[in-house]
Amino acid sequence: MDRVPILQIGDVLLVSIQVDLQDQSVLNLQEDLAERISATGASGVVIDISAVEIVDSFIGRMFATIASLSQLFDADTVVVGMRPAVAITLVELGLTLGNVRTALDLDRGIKILRVLHERRRGLPGTGHAASTLGLR
Amino acid sequence: MPANADRAHRLSGLLADNAGTLLQRWVQLAGAELQGRLTVAELERDLRELLDTLLPVAGRQAADVRTGADFTELNTVLTELSRRRARQNLTPTETASSVFALKQAVFELTEQDDDPALFRELITFSSLLDSLGLLTFEAYTRAREEVINEQEVQLLELTTPVVKIWEGVLAVPLVGTLDSGRTQVVMEKLLQSLVDTGSEHAIIDITGVLAVDTQVAQHLLKTVVAARLMGAECTISGIRPQIAQTIVALGIEFGDITTKATLADALRHALRSDGLSVVRRDQVGA
The missing domain is CATH 1.10.490 (Globin-like)
Structure with missing residues (x-):
């Protein structure tokens, strides 16, 4: 069974899903991710699904699960690069992603995480950056 | 014989x-x-x-x-x-x-x-x-x-253009009657354009839509939610007074989806959330 690689960039973990997911690999990913976040103390998780063409309700739920999971470690989750067909499918399935934030691409996703992180630490001068990214 | x-x-x-x-x-x-x-x-x-x-x-x-x-x-x-x-x-x-x-x-x-x-x-x-x-x-x-x-x-192709009206802002002016087939086309075209242009804002303008019923509203909501899933913000503009009446009478909830009276308002909203504002030149110094 292929395991999805989890890469670390600064204090952000990047999960890039390049294969069509099986239920078992989704479970493995959740497990691995929980371990990695707790080990690294990462402040954010980016899930890149730009290569994912097919989703079902199980995978749809994965995003919400990962988000709640990383929330326990005080990390934010951003899903980036969702394809139109995937978005339509998730809407038709009636799934919402809960606490998950979304971004068009990896670059924007990491920016959002940075702003969220700074805001959480209460750093000054982030008001403008937050408004730039449409965060409320 | x-x-x-x-x-x-x-x-x-x-x-x-x-x-x-x-x-x-x-x-x-x-x-x-x-x-x-x-x-x-x-x-x-x-x-x-x-x-x-x-x-x-x-x-x-x-x-x-x-x-x-x-x-x-x-x-x-x-x-x-x-x-x-x-x-x-x-x-x-x-x-x-x-x-x-x-x-x-x-x-x-x-x-x-x-x-x-x-x-x-x-x-x-x-x-x-x-x-x-x-x-x-x-x-x-x-x-x-x-x-x-x-x-x-041809009509379907003609009536569903996705136009870029600002850096990172797309608009879809809808004209005529909306049915599931057309909304599907609009939805797919809009979402694909969001990816292609990397735009974070989309405005669906329904000034030219003659009637809105629960089904049409449902389709619009789906489009907005799908855009949101992809990481873009979608605004609905151009709701005419009669249509607003219908929407309220039918009890349709737009939830936290931003709706604006005109396309111009929606554009201003998009610009503002991008951190831009439009001011007169002679007021810049003041």
């Missing part, structure tokens, strides 16, 4: 022998019916082709028209003729009348003959022509349907 077949040959023979005069008379009669909407040369070419394919099967029964293998060519020629005329805006009656005009020409040719067998064959031939006339009707309707379908597709 060999004897019958022999006699059928008689009418076919008669028609083949007089093909030239028959054609002239047919063109004349059909031309009178069309009142100059086609040129004589054009009509003659059409009818000659028709007569050439009709003569070999002139002795056959009307019931064979749809099934007979030797009718394939005649059917093709007739369908093509009818299709062409449909596109030239001739009525189906005019096309069918052209076919029926042959009856008159054939009757005139056989008037002098009082052989009852020939008369029987004429009746058969006449009903054969009736079937052919009906065939032109069908072909006409089919041709028209094709035209309508083509136009529908």
Whole structure:
């Protein structure tokens, strides 16, 4: 069974899903991710699904699960690069992603995480950056 | 029935022998019916082709028209003729009348003959022509349907443009009636454009939408949610007073989806959330 690689960039973990997911690999990913976040103390998780063409309700739920999971470690989750067909499918399935934030691409996703992180630490001068990214 | 077949040959023979005069008379009669909407040369070419394919099967029964293998060519020629005329805006009656005009020409040719067998064959031939006339009707309707379908597709393409109105802001001005098919096209086109242009804002302008019911609202909401899933913010603008009334009366909830009165308001909203603001030049310093 292929395991999805989890890469670390600064204090952000990047999960890039390049294969069509099986239920078992989704479970493995959740497990691995929980371990990695707790080990690294990462402040954010980016899930890149730009290569994912097919989703079902199980995978749809994965995003919400990962988000709640990383929330326990005080990390934010951003899903980036969702394809139109995937978005339509998730809407038709009636799934919402809960606490998950979304971004068009990896670059924007990491920016959002940075702003969220700074805001959480209460750093000054982030008001403008937050408004730039449409965060409320 | 060999004897019958022999006699059928008689009418076919008669028609083949007089093909030239028959054609002239047919063109004349059909031309009178069309009142100059086609040129004589054009009509003659059409009818000659028709007569050439009709003569070999002139002795056959009307019931064979749809099934007979030797009718394939005649059917093709007739369908093509009818299709062409449909596109030239001739009525189906005019096309069918052209076919029926042959009856008159054939009757005139056989008037002098009082052989009852020939008369029987004429009746058969006449009903054969009736079937052919009906065939032109069908072909006409089919041709028209094709035209309508083509136009529908074109209309769908034309009425759902996705335009970029600012750096990172896309707009979809919707016009006309929304149904599930169209909304699906809009949704797919908009989402794809978001990816292609990397835009984070989309505005769906429904100024030109005549009516909003629960289903249309549902489709709009789905589009907005799908855009949100992809990481873009979607605003709905151009809700007209009557439509606003309908939406409230139907109890449709737009939830936390931003709605604006006009496209301009929606654009300003998009710019502002991008950290931009539009101010007069003379007020910049102040």
